[in-house]
Amino acid sequence: MRPHSRRPDRPSTTSPTSNRSPRASTPARAWAELLRLPALFTVPGDALAGAATTGARPDPRTLLAIASSLCLYEAGMALNDWADRTEDALERPHRPLPSGRIRPSAALTAAGALTAAGLALAARAGRPALTVAAPLAATVWAYDLALKRTPAGPAAMATARGLDLLLGATATGASARPALPAALTLATHTLAVTTVSRGETRGGSPLAPLAALITTGTLAWRLTRTPGASGEAPSRHPAADALHTALTAAFVTTSGRPLLHAALNPSPPLTQRAVGGGIRAMIPLQAALAARSGALTSALLTAALAPAARHFARRVSVT
DSSP, X not given: OOOOOOOTTSOOSSOTTTTSOGGGSOHHHHHHHHTTGGGGGGSHXXXXXXXXXXXXXXXXXXXXXXXXXXHHHHHHHHHHHHHTHHHHHHHOTTSTTTTTSSOHHHHHHHHHHHHHHHHHHHHHHOHHHHHHHHHHHHHHHHIIIIITTSTTHHHHHHHHHHHHHHHXXXXXXXXXXXXXXXXXXXXXXXXXXXXXXXTTTTOOOSHHHHHHHHHHHHHHHHHTSOTTTTSXXXXXXXHHHHHHHHHHHHHHHHHHHHHHHHHHSOOHHHHHHXXXXXXXXXXXXXXXXXXXXXXXXXXXXXXXXXXXXHHHHTTSOOO
């Protein structure tokens, strides 16, 4: 449930393992690369933000929703590389499947097992959660196997991310309706980042990063509107209001700065940085959505994931 990028004209230069011998990699590291371990830190905030919009505190069902989201996310990672194994053999031979560190059949089995586990965990959270998790799983598989390179690809990715937030809302037993504005916000950001990712290899046009920059500004403006005006639960704690302002600023900085650089000079390296910034910006965006709903604890828990995401991203590539 993040933008998957391919490098059709040259091998990846962003992977920290691109210059390493496959023999130097342990099986654990190979699976960490396949599953894009650092990107996992962008997932729990979906469920926490979704639960916050309902006015409910995180409970065991919220934890089940987070676990379900993590499983479905990792299923998408494994399935992504399985679907692209032939292409990666030419363009990214250092990746776990083409390098032989992980067998394609093992990756496909993992994708299936993780999907089943994600649906089972959602079912434990309740029928409403399973009702959201089922189309979420279907969207993940459809994106990786059929839609990724079509015009519908960015919309499919955005849909998956929005559904992931709704999974957290419905796991509380509440209606998904209060969470729709927050889900739309997260989906819109994902749509913009995924669209930019399609040009990160070739660069060339400033239109996609410029449009994404405008989108970031629009979303930030929307986040600063009077709480409750868009249907979300109003903020009830002064500290949550202050935190919400700080997190919105962090979202704009994390996403907007590299997008501005890419718009001014849409070279592949700067465009790739813009995509990475957009992925990392999901954490302060999720946290801002939680703080906007008055969920101070959920906002802080989500924001605390950002340093860990940055730390592990230095060791394992998220693309």
